[in-house]
Amino acid sequence: MAELSKLTIAEARDGMRSGDFTAVEITKDCLAEIEGASALNAFVHNTPEIALSQAEAADARIKAGDAPDMCGVPLGIKDLFCTKGVASQAASDILKGFKPEYESTITGQLWDAGAVMLGKLNMDQFAMGSSNETSCYGDVVNPWKIDDRNLTPGGSSGGSSSAVAADLCLAATGTDTGGSIRQPAAFTGITGLKPTYGRCSRWGIVAFASSLDQAGPMTKSVRDAAIMLEAMSGHDPKDSTSAELAVPNFEAALTGDIRGKKIGIPKEYRLDGMPQEIEDLWTKGIEMMKDAGAEIVDISLPHTKYALPAYYVVAPAEASSNLARYDGMRFGHRAGLSQGDGITEMYEKTRAEGFGPEVQRRVMIGTYVLSAGFYDAYYNRARKVRTLIKKDFEDVFAQGVDAILTPATPSAAFGLGEMADADPVQMYLNDVFTVTVNLAGLPGIAVPAGLDKQGLPLGLQLIGRPWEEADLLNHAFVLERAAGFVEKPNKWW
Numbered sequence: 001m002a003e004l005s006k007l008t009i010a011e012a013r014d015g016m017r018s019g020d021f022t023a024v025e026i027t028k029d030c031l032a033e034i035e036g037a038s039a040l041n042a043f044v045h046n047t048p049e050i051a052l053s054q055a056e057a058a059d060a061r062i063k064a065g066d067a068p069d070m071c072g073v074p075l076g077i078k079d080l081f082c083t084k085g086v087a088s089q090a091a092s093d094i095l096k097g098f099k100p101e102y103e104s105t106i107t108g109q110l111w112d113a114g115a116v117m118l119g120k121l122n123m124d125q126f127a128m129g130s131s132n133e134t135s136c137y138g139d140v141v142n143p144w145k146i147d148d149r150n151l152t153p154g155g156s157s158g159g160s161s162s163a164v165a166a167d168l169c170l171a172a173t174g175t176d177t178g179g180s181i182r183q184p185a186a187f188t189g190i191t192g193l194k195p196t197y198g199r200c201s202r203w204g205i206v207a208f209a210s211s212l213d214q215a216g217p218m219t220k221s222v223r224d225a226a227i228m229l230e231a232m233s234g235h236d237p238k239d240s241t242s243a244e245l246a247v248p249n250f251e252a253a254l255t256g257d258i259r260g261k262k263i264g265i266p267k268e269y270r271l272d273g274m275p276q277e278i279e280d281l282w283t284k285g286i287e288m289m290k291d292a293g294a295e296i297v298d299i300s301l302p303h304t305k306y307a308l309p310a311y312y313v314v315a316p317a318e319a320s321s322n323l324a325r326y327d328g329m330r331f332g333h334r335a336g337l338s339q340g341d342g343i344t345e346m347y348e349k350t351r352a353e354g355f356g357p358e359v360q361r362r363v364m365i366g367t368y369v370l371s372a373g374f375y376d377a378y379y380n381r382a383r384k385v386r387t388l389i390k391k392d393f394e395d396v397f398a399q400g401v402d403a404i405l406t407p408a409t410p411s412a413a414f415g416l417g418e419m420a421d422a423d424p425v426q427m428y429l430n431d432v433f434t435v436t437v438n439l440a441g442l443p444g445i446a447v448p449a450g451l452d453k454q455g456l457p458l459g460l461q462l463i464g465r466p467w468e469e470a471d472l473l474n475h476a477f478v479l480e481r482a483a484g485f486v487e488k489p490n491k492w493w
Contacts, residue, residue, distance in 0.1 A: 094354025
């Protein structure tokens with residue numbers, strides 16, 4: 001049965017239960033789509049045998065009446081998640097050949113719920129990047145195309161966003177350290193949810209910046225995000241940052257009623273030089289929420305202008321600490337040594353060969369800001385700024401604001417290679433609307449809301465109160481319905 005890969009999670013769930021098709025049929029259709037989409041370079045490790053075995057088990061569960069919502073749903077898994085017996089490289093040569101003997105908590109929860117693993121997805125190396133051009137597997141290509149150029153699908157979860165937008169899978173896992181779920185979702189016209197820090201376990205996810213990283217779902221709709229988030233959430237005793245909170249039924253919260261809710265519009269997000277299309281889309285989103293009965297209020301987040309500098313001190317500092325474990329001794333790549341080389345030379349050669357330029361840059365920045373002479377001047381100051389940014393949000397929510405509406409990105413998708421060789425700071429500016437959410441540990445979601453004049457997707461972002469993903473998803477559901485975004489990329493690959 002053709003076209004099954006185009007289904008949403010909700011459609012697949014309902015269709016499998018009514019006997020319209022099976023998990024095996026959906027899985028085979030997805031596997032065929034993946035085979036024909038090598039031009040996108042989204043999947044880097046295919047697992048068809050595992051997928052078909054899991055799909056058969058899912059069909060048996062559905063037939064027995066013991067099927068959670070995610071049962072039988074074929075997924076792509078970002079290469080940052082450790083999957084037992086399957087290559088998990090974080091898109092880096094330094095982990096070449098690494099096949100874990102354990103499963104990350106989140107993927108384990110998804111398999112327990114009956115989901116199906118189609119394979120591992122490309123990404124920026126160690127999740128460091130905004131365009132998916134730092135991967136050892138090569139660039140991921142956005143399925144949206146307007147001319148002869150290949151466009152970025154965003155980063156670091158570019159493989160996830162490209163695969164979902166191109167209907168290679170029904171949904172995918174992503175991780176978000178400074179916007180790496182929401183920015184690629186906006187670039188490819190899908191939905192991307194970054195939960196509250198601690199809602200989903202980080203155990204078994206290759207670490208970039210431990211106080212910022214958070215996993216989340218990348219899906220074709222807000223309803224799908226709600227369904228998948230429930231399966232991914234929950235307390236994990238193996239993760240000391242995992243919150244011991246009950247997991248709500250997020251899908252049940254999608255009432256579509258936001259009458260009387262307060263939506264904050266931060267004046268600091270109106271940037272100098274922001275494209276008129278982004279400004280117009282934001283205005284359109286404000287009108288949509290107002291028409292749905294929400295009250296629009298102007299708010300101030302005064303420390304927003306310091307968010308990017310603070311982020312690019314904190315994140316590299318934590319990265320330099322986390323990546324110190326890759327030394328060529330215990331797992332992954334080890335460089336060939338010359339006669340007389342000692343352990344120092346082995347470390348240097350292994351890391352020089354294994355880490356790409358962007359990873360090396362961030363490790364060096366992180367090491368610098370943590371060094372004895374600069375720790376207080378940079379790292380401690382950035383931590384203080386982070387506290388002020390978090391307090392900005394707390395003050396706004398204390399005033400009764402239920403959600404904050406902003407643009408998701410400062411532009412539509414740009415061409416591969418257009419920024420990679422320019423000033424890296426220009427690339428970092430892609431995170432200007434998203435990093436505050438990670439610094440404050442809040443939930444945020446990107447929803448496709450329109451097309452730019454070239455015909456490329458643009459997204460809007462909603463930021464919610466901590467631990468209130470259910471309410472945030474309902475606001476996003478309203479925005480999604482009002483925007484009515486149904487456009488898909490033309491299949492050129």
